[in-house]
Amino acid sequence: GLFVTDYFTRTPRKLSPFRSFASIELFHFHIPEDTVIAVWNLITFKEQGGTFGDQCPDRSITVYFRSGAPSVINPLHTHFPRDTAVPGSFALTLTWTLPNRTTGVFNVTSPLPGDWFLAAHLPKDEGKISVKVKGLGGLYEECQYLFQPQLIVQRLVNIAVLYPGHVTEQSMAPHNRSCLYKVFVPSYTSRVLVEVLQCRGAEGCPLWLRVRAKAPPLHNSTVLDCREHSPCQLALDLPFWQHWYYVLVEKHPGVPATVSFQVTVQLTDCSRPSLARPPFLPSSASMNMPHSFGSAGGLALGDSPPPASPNSTKHPVHIASAAGEQCWPVRPTLRNELDTFSVHFYIFFGPNVSVPPDRPAVFVINLLPVLDSGGVLNLELRLNVSSLCGENVTVFGCLNHEVPLTSGDNASVTCEREHLAGFLLSVNATASLSRLRIPYPQTGSWYLSLRSLCATEHGFEPCTNVTAEVYLRAYLSPCINDCGMYGQCKLLRTNNYLYAACECKAGWNGWGCTDNAEAFSYGFQLLSTLLLCLSNVMFVPPVAIAVRSHYLLEAAVYIFTMFFSTFYHACDQPGIVVFCIMEYDVLQFCDFLGSLMSVWVTVIAMARLQPVVKQASVLYLLGAMLLSMALQMDRHGLWNLLGPSLFALGIMAIAWTARTIQRRHCYPPTWKRWAFYLCPGALIAAAAVLLYAFVETEENYFYIHSIWHLLIAGSVGFLLPPRAKPSGRLGPLPRRKGCGYQLCVNEQEELGLVDPAVTSINSICTS
Numbered sequence: 001g002l003f004v005t006d007y008f009t010r011t012p013r014k015l016s017p018f019r020s021f022a023s024i025e026l027f028h029f030h031i032p033e034d035t036v037i038a039v040w041n042l043i044t045f046k047e048q049g050g051t052f053g054d055q056c057p058d059r060s061i062t063v064y065f066r067s068g069a070p071s072v073i074n075p076l077h078t079h080f081p082r083d084t085a086v087p088g089s090f091a092l093t094l095t096w097t098l099p100n101r102t103t104g105v106f107n108v109t110s111p112l113p114g115d116w117f118l119a120a121h122l123p124k125d126e127g128k129i130s131v132k133v134k135g136l137g138g139l140y141e142e143c144q145y146l147f148q149p150q151l152i153v154q155r156l157v158n159i160a161v162l163y164p165g166h167v168t169e170q171s172m173a174p175h176n177r178s179c180l181y182k183v184f185v186p187s188y189t190s191r192v193l194v195e196v197l198q199c200r201g202a203e204g205c206p207l208w209l210r211v212r213a214k215a216p217p218l219h220n221s222t223v224l225d226c227r228e229h230s231p232c233q234l235a236l237d238l239p240f241w242q243h244w245y246y247v248l249v250e251k252h253p254g255v256p257a258t259v260s261f262q263v264t265v266q267l268t269d270c271s272r273p274s275l276a277r278p279p280f281l282p283s284s285a286s287m288n289m290p291h292s293f294g295s296a297g298g299l300a301l302g303d304s305p306p307p308a309s310p311n312s313t314k315h316p317v318h319i320a321s322a323a324g325e326q327c328w329p330v331r332p333t334l335r336n337e338l339d340t341f342s343v344h345f346y347i348f349f350g351p352n353v354s355v356p357p358d359r360p361a362v363f364v365i366n367l368l369p370v371l372d373s374g375g376v377l378n379l380e381l382r383l384n385v386s387s388l389c390g391e392n393v394t395v396f397g398c399l400n401h402e403v404p405l406t407s408g409d410n411a412s413v414t415c416e417r418e419h420l421a422g423f424l425l426s427v428n429a430t431a432s433l434s435r436l437r438i439p440y441p442q443t444g445s446w447y448l449s450l451r452s453l454c455a456t457e458h459g460f461e462p463c464t465n466v467t468a469e470v471y472l473r474a475y476l477s478p479c480i481n482d483c484g485m486y487g488q489c490k491l492l493r494t495n496n497y498l499y500a501a502c503e504c505k506a507g508w509n510g511w512g513c514t515d516n517a518e519a520f521s522y523g524f525q526l527l528s529t530l531l532l533c534l535s536n537v538m539f540v541p542p543v544a545i546a547v548r549s550h551y552l553l554e555a556a557v558y559i560f561t562m563f564f565s566t567f568y569h570a571c572d573q574p575g576i577v578v579f580c581i582m583e584y585d586v587l588q589f590c591d592f593l594g595s596l597m598s599v600w601v602t603v604i605a606m607a608r609l610q611p612v613v614k615q616a617s618v619l620y621l622l623g624a625m626l627l628s629m630a631l632q633m634d635r636h637g638l639w640n641l642l643g644p645s646l647f648a649l650g651i652m653a654i655a656w657t658a659r660t661i662q663r664r665h666c667y668p669p670t671w672k673r674w675a676f677y678l679c680p681g682a683l684i685a686a687a688a689v690l691l692y693a694f695v696e697t698e699e700n701y702f703y704i705h706s707i708w709h710l711l712i713a714g715s716v717g718f719l720l721p722p723r724a725k726p727s728g729r730l731g732p733l734p735r736r737k738g739c740g741y742q743l744c745v746n747e748q749e750e751l752g753l754v755d756p757a758v759t760s761i762n763s764i765c766t767s
Contacts, residue, residue, distance in 0.1 A: 002157050006032065012043075012148035015061060018075055018121040021501035021511070026070055026494045027118040027149050031111050033244070034155045034182075036216055038111045040065075040118070041150040042104040044094055049141035052100040056143035061094040063104070063149075064119040067112045068442035069373035070499055071119050074511070081480050081512040083435040085423055087442075110216040111153075115370060115443075120147045156180065156216075162247065164267045167197065170249070171260045178250040180216060183265045187241040190270030194247050196232040197262040205232060206252035207261065213240045213419075217248040222419070227252070238420055240402045241445070330362045330404065330447065333474065340491060341375030341500055343476040352384070353450070353472050355395055357463040360451040362404050365474055367443040374499030376480055377441040379448070380473040381434045383427040387469035392455045395468050397425040397448055399436065404447035413453065413460055427470065428455075437480055439511060440499070448474075480512035485576060487513030505574030525575035528702030532569035535706040536562045538713035542720060549722055553620060554601045558716065561594030565709065592635050595712070596627045596644055602716050603648035607655040619651070642689075681718030688712050 013025045031038055044061055046053030064071035071089035080086060094104045122145060162168060162183040170179050185192060192211075199205035205226040210217035211234055217223075226232035239245065251259055333345040345365050347353060355361050367373070381397055398405045398415035400422035405415055415422035425434045452468045453460040478500035479489035486508040491500050504513035507520040520528075539562035546555035568591035571580035580587070600623040609619070627644060630637075659667040668674065688711035696704045 003036070003154050004157055006153045006155070008151040008153075010149055012045075012146040015120055015122045015145045015147050017123060017125045018062075019124065020503050020509075021073065021119075022490050022492060022503045024073070024119045024121040025147060026492075026497070026499065027120070028494060028497045029116045029118070029149075029151050031113050031116055031151075031153055032155055033113040034157070034159055034216075035111055035113060035153045036109070036156055037154050038108045038116075039152045040106040040108075041152065042092075042094060042106065043101075043148045043150065044096075044103070045101040045146055047144045047146060053143050054099045056100070056145075058096040059122050059145060061120060061122060061145065061147060063092045063094065063106075063147075065090045065092070065106065065108075065116065067116050068114060069440040070117040072439050072511070073119060075121075076124065076509060078510040078515040078517070080510060081437065081514045084437045084439065084480065084511065087438070087440070110212070110218050112214050115373070118149050120149075159246075162263065162265045164265050167262045167264045169260070169262050171201075171258055172249075172251055173258055174256050176251070177253075178248055181247040181249075181263065182244045183247065183267075185213075185239045185241060185243055185245055185267065188270050189239055189241060189267050190237065191268035192236040192239045192245060193266040193268070194234045194236075195264050195266070196226050196249065197264065199226060199232070199259065199261040201259040202255050202257050205230075205261070206255045206259065207232070208248075208250040208252070209234050210248040210250065211236060212246050212248075214243050214246075216246045221248075236419070238403055238405065238417060243402070328359055328362050330364050333363060333365055335366065340498060341372070341476055341478040343372065343375075345474040345476075347472060351472055353470055355450045355452045355468045355470055357452055357466055360449045362450075363448045363472070363474075364404075365446040365448065367441060367446065367476070369443045370497060371443075372476055373440055373443050374497065375440075375476045375478050376500075377438040377446070378473075378475050378477055379425070379436040379438075380471075381425055381427050381450075382471040382473075383429070383432040384469040384471065385429050385432055387467065388429060389466060391463065391466045392429070393452050393463055393466055393468050394426055394428040394455060394460065395450060395452045395470055397434075397450050399423040399425070399446060399448050401442055401446055402444055404449050439480065448472075483513045484508075486519070486574070506576075520575055522576070525573065525577045529570060529573050529577045531702055531706040532572075532709075533566045535709035536566045536569075536713075538710045539716075542713055542716040545717055545720055549720065551605060551720065553617075554605055554720065557594065557597050557601050560590070561598045564590035564594050569705075588635065589631060592631050593624075593627060596631070597624060598712070598716065600624075600627065600644050600648055602719055603645065603652055606719055606721050607648075607652035608659075608721060609651070609655055623648075677718050681715045684711050684718065685715035688715065 008029060010027050010029075015025055016023045018024065042063060046056045048056055062075065064073050066087070066089040069087070072086050073089065073091075074080070074086070092104065092106055094102055096102045160168065160179075160181050162181045164183065168181070172179060183192075194209060194211055196205065196207060196209055199207060207226040209224040209226060209232060210221045212218065212221040222234065222236065224232060224234040236245075247263065247265070249261065249263060331347065333347055336344045336346060338344065347363060353361055353363075365377075367377070379397075379399060381395070383395055396413050400415065400420060403420065405417065405420060405422055413424070413426075415424045423436055423438070425436055427434045450470060450472075452463050452466065454463040454466070478491065479487075479502050483489045483502035483504070486506045487502045487504045489500055490503050491498060493499075502511065502513050504510065506525060507516075507518045509515040509518060539558050543555050543558045543562070546552070546558060564587060567579070567581050568587040571578060571582075571584055571587050601620060604619055604623070623644060630639075630643065656667050663669070668678070688708050691704055691711070692708050696708070
């Protein structure tokens with residue numbers, strides 16, 4: 001055949017340690033039909049400060065693959081919520097082969113067509129003490145691990161199409177080993193029969209017949225050896241509806257001669273089980289087949305049946321159905337979209353449905369491609385016990401993807417076949433409620449088959465004259481139970497694909513935040529809230545000192561900080577001990593702004609710019625505007641604290657240096673001011689900054705951040721300078737007339753005493 005190679009790539013993304021599905025990186029690919037091999041090239045490299053991260057440690061990277069929907073992963077081995085079905089996926093761990101780069105290759109032979117999803121993440125951070133990324137922004141170049149998947153697919157073109165009821169002749173040359181065909185299976189097809197006829201050219205019929213749905217057959221697909229079976233017929237019951245089935249005729253190895261044969265396909269219409277589907281139909285639409293679906297001998301199916309040709313002749317075959325094989329009417333559901341991943345499926349003349357004793361009730365739920373695979377499919381059955389009339393009736397429900405499971409044996413309670421697996425639900429008089437949740441369901445048609453059976457001494461048997469009534473509810477939701485009380489349902493996006501995931505808090509884990517193995521107790525939550533809130537009371541002494549020293553603007557800033565910090569931390573708690581007086585974003589902004597303004601006004605006050613710069617209030621206003629801008633850009637960056645602090649310290653250093661040069665002695669001049677106020681205050685403030693930047697983590701946040709409150713407030717009480725106020729006993733100083741100058745020195749200001757009202761102010765003026 002003729003092969004075509006397609007290439008797809010995605011932009012590199014930074015990987016994060018796994019905490020929940022919200023912390024993974026998701027990549028979306030689409031594999032075309034008739035693909036024979038797909039190769040994923042997984043590129044991972046390190047970066048540090050814009051260069052290669054050769055010094056970064058090696059961290060394993062886990063990649064998950066799944067067809068049809070994102071993978072439901074559980075690397076932390078947490079518990080899933082009750083009644084949750086976990087679909088499987090394939091995982092691959094990448095190891096490093098070079099200091100800063102590694103590449104992995106993942107091959108899939110004959111992959112299923114459609115959407116494929118890759119999920120990648122780093123392992124969870126080990127240990128409880130880890131450096132915060134937000135605390136080191138700009139000071140330490142963080143190691144970044146980038147992941148970029150690339151996809152290369154090789155697909156066949158012009159695969160021959162088999163028409164039901166037609167015979168296709170084929171000659172396989174000695175250098176050829178196989179021939180590939182495909183046939184489209186429409187809805188309401190209960191059986192597919194593939195047959196090889198008139199095999200000649202070698203002793204016996206040295207051919208293998210393989211059939212597979214959706215993609216070309218593999219070595220483990222359904223196979224039949226034509227040498228051991230005569231006639232060579234391969235039958236598939238309950239095929240997938242609205243899909244291609246691929247037929248591979250493969251020659252035995254060591255056969256040098258040319259082998260000729262005929263192949264035909266018969267489809268059984270379950271609405272007419274005694275007859276095969278007629279070979280000729282008015283149009284492709286009546287067969288529920290797409291118009292552009294390939295070619296047969298170079299001819300595409302149009303609105304008229306293909307003409308007869310030497311290698312394609314009419315071959316009607318009567319196929320007898322199995323006993324009791326039939327299909328029942330499928331009741332559609334009405335789709336009502338409320339919001340993203342919020343869809344309700346209503347049943348006509350429902351939601352109460354009647355399940356007769358002699359036949360199942362079948363319903364179909366259609367999930368749209370791509371749009372619906374990022375949520376949770378919920379199904380709920382509730383039995384009306386009063387409708388059982390005292391009988392021991394059990395209603396079984398089978399939820400299957402792409403084909404309803406309607407068995408001829410009503411006593412069977414399994415939802416599985418050889419190539420078909422589904423989900424089983426049951427309700428009875430004892431357990432009248434049953435739920436099923438499927439996170440990230442595959443899109444397409446989901447069929448729910450309900451049937452009622454009566455329990456006897458010999459097992460379950462068909463009921464007589466009892467029609468059970470069941471309340472049926474089916475809907476699509478973003479998360480399971482909205483992530484409960486200790487989680488937040490987040491709507492995430494990767495390129496143009498939307499999906500939802502839970503982000504848990506207060507130590508809760510799991511897909512629906514229902515695993516309480518590491519959950520915080522109520523007492524612990526109350527203690528952490530009280531510590532974070534009441535530690536702000538430490539700002540009361542700095543407020544009193546500022547008011548007493550006539551620093552009214554500084555006192556107002558401290559009160560603002562104390563108020564908003566208290567209520568921000570009361571609203572910021574992860575558990576149930578939460579109290580919010582405003583929107584969270586407003587409280588957070590005001591808390592951060594008050595903290596930075598407290599540092600700013602304190603350092604500016606220490607510079608004592610009033611005698612030098614008469615408009616010192618300009619700096620206060622300028623600082624407030626610049627800090628507001630910086631917080632709007634990045635609230636969690638360490639430079640938001642260090643930048644204003646260093647700038648204010650620079651202003652203070654310039655002012656103190658100018659005074660030192662002017663006075664010709666160190667400023668402040670007394671050792672008491674340095675020993676008892678400036679040095680202790682500076683040490684306390686430095687300790688607070690170190691705790692905030694290097695020690696504080698999510699595990700120790702509640703008590704380390706409380707210590708931060710205490711240290712910052714305590715440092716303000718030490719660093720805030722005293723303000724000298726003139727005594728009322730002194731009159732205006734006489735000024736000498738004539739040439740000369742007057743030098744006035746405030747002794748108390750130079751000494752830097754805390755309370756200038758203790759002693760009288762003496763001004764020494766010399767000329």
